[in-house]
Amino acid sequence: MVALGFRFDCEGVIHDGVAHRADCPLVPATLPAGAVLVLTGGVYRAEWCPRVCACAPPFETLLGHEVEL
Numbered sequence: 001m002v003a004l005g006f007r008f009d010c011e012g013v014i015h016d017g018v019a020h021r022a023d024c025p026l027v028p029a030t031l032p033a034g035a036v037l038v039l040t041g042g043v044y045r046a047e048w049c050p051r052v053c054a055c056a057p058p059f060e061t062l063l064g065h066e067v068e069l
Helices: none
Strands: 005-010 012-015 019-022 036-038 045-046 060-064
Touching: 036 045
Parallel strands: none
Antiparallel strands: 005 045, 005 060, 012 019, 012 036
């Protein structure tokens, strides 16, 4: 499987396979183990797209060949 990339246009958090804005009230104040903070302009790499919270974090999907290794 080719990895995809997801470039965030704001600070985001991936928690339990769900993408959130970093300031989303559903994100715990202390990030649990396994949660990933993605800075503005940062790319989260995964084999499939994360589900999206109602806070609707803006991100774009990058194909495997567009993701820098």
